[in-house]
Amino acid sequence: MKKLLVICGPTATGKTDLGVFLAKKYNGEIISADSRQVYKGMDIGTGKDIEKKSKIKNQKSKLRIKNQKYTVGYRLKEGIPVWMVDVVRPDQEFNVHDYQTLAEIVISDIEKRGKLPIIVGGTGLYIKALTEYSINIDVPPDPDLRRELSLMSVGQLQEKLINLDKARFDRMNHSDKLNPRRLIRSIEIVSFGIKNHFNTVKYLSKKISADTDALKIGLSADINFLFKQIDRRVEKRLKEGITLEIQKLLKSGYGWDLPSMSGLGYRQFRDYTDGKGKLDDAIVKWKLEEKKYMKRQMTWFKADKRINWFNISLNNFKAEIDEIVRKWYTN
Numbered sequence: 001m002k003k004l005l006v007i008c009g010p011t012a013t014g015k016t017d018l019g020v021f022l023a024k025k026y027n028g029e030i031i032s033a034d035s036r037q038v039y040k041g042m043d044i045g046t047g048k049d050i051e052k053k054s055k056i057k058n059q060k061s062k063l064r065i066k067n068q069k070y071t072v073g074y075r076l077k078e079g080i081p082v083w084m085v086d087v088v089r090p091d092q093e094f095n096v097h098d099y100q101t102l103a104e105i106v107i108s109d110i111e112k113r114g115k116l117p118i119i120v121g122g123t124g125l126y127i128k129a130l131t132e133y134s135i136n137i138d139v140p141p142d143p144d145l146r147r148e149l150s151l152m153s154v155g156q157l158q159e160k161l162i163n164l165d166k167a168r169f170d171r172m173n174h175s176d177k178l179n180p181r182r183l184i185r186s187i188e189i190v191s192f193g194i195k196n197h198f199n200t201v202k203y204l205s206k207k208i209s210a211d212t213d214a215l216k217i218g219l220s221a222d223i224n225f226l227f228k229q230i231d232r233r234v235e236k237r238l239k240e241g242i243t244l245e246i247q248k249l250l251k252s253g254y255g256w257d258l259p260s261m262s263g264l265g266y267r268q269f270r271d272y273t274d275g276k277g278k279l280d281d282a283i284v285k286w287k288l289e290e291k292k293y294m295k296r297q298m299t300w301f302k303a304d305k306r307i308n309w310f311n312i313s314l315n316n317f318k319a320e321i322d323e324i325v326r327k328w329y330t331n
Helices: 015-027 098-112 123-131 142-148 154-173 178-195 223-242 241-253 269-275 279-302 316-330
Strands: 001-010 029-033 072-077 081-082 116-121 133-135 205-206 212-220 307-311
Touching: 001 015, 001 123, 015 116, 015 123, 015 212, 015 316, 029 098, 029 142, 081 098, 098 116, 098 123, 116 123, 123 223, 123 279, 142 178, 154 178, 212 316, 223 241, 223 279, 241 269, 269 279, 307 316
Parallel strands: 001 116, 001 212, 029 081, 029 116, 212 307
Antiparallel strands: 072 081, 133 205
16 A cells, blocks of 8 residues: 655744754655745755755656646655755746646656655645545636736625635635735635636545555644744844845845745845835844734644644654554555
8 A cells, every 4th residue: 555644734844854853864855835836946945954955856758748838856864865856946926726737747757666655744735635635627727817807906896706606715714805816816726716717626536546544743832832933033034134035035036026935934024125114123023923824824724633743842742653654654
């Protein structure tokens, strides 16, 4: 039976380090499940934690991926391949369907080489796409509709989505209901479904195959411990040069209007880089938004009862995880 190991949980819990530890012990390779780490040149803010000298090793030809838009390969972290990073430029579209399509090819290749695929990340929808549901419909962007919707306020976008598909609106979390980009994408998907006569509620179908044995490991801790972890991680990224990374991206022509640049660790610095705000204010905003994001991640993952949770504040948590993985892997 095929084995698939998943390491998930909120930000700043050491998921990648654990993934590397287990990959070394069980002959594995890592597949990143982080929606921000797919962007090239965005290493520090997205927390790739891979040395700059470790360049992408493009495997697209070997994997027979013909689409020129993507770079599919791996970067090495302590000798372990980390896949699904540096896939597209910051100005290119990339969605969960793209991720699922490419990641499944990568997982299949890892399995064929007799190695253990280890999915590591905090983007719940990406993990769900690989372990639970199949995204069957690739809804393409609609530039005309997006231009029309971009002129609307958040309230108008909410009203339009409610009129089109109230159930979809109700399923959105509080943050997404206030996010114009999320609202526009939801309207785009629903409108595509209406136009092409399919029910977007049936957008997902059961995915994981009967011959795959998946083990899900979740990392967490007391909220105050996690808050301190986030503060330390933000300070570390500042020392690594996040402001210089942002300046380089802007000089390369990647503007603040891009979805990639609206992510955590980037958008909080807009006023500072534009000369309209202080660095200290940007740092405070970043830490606050990371903590809010952590809470949303925990809400998502706690709904999955198949996740085996471990407290990273305990000294023996890694040994406990190693034991459960060993029993599962050798069974």
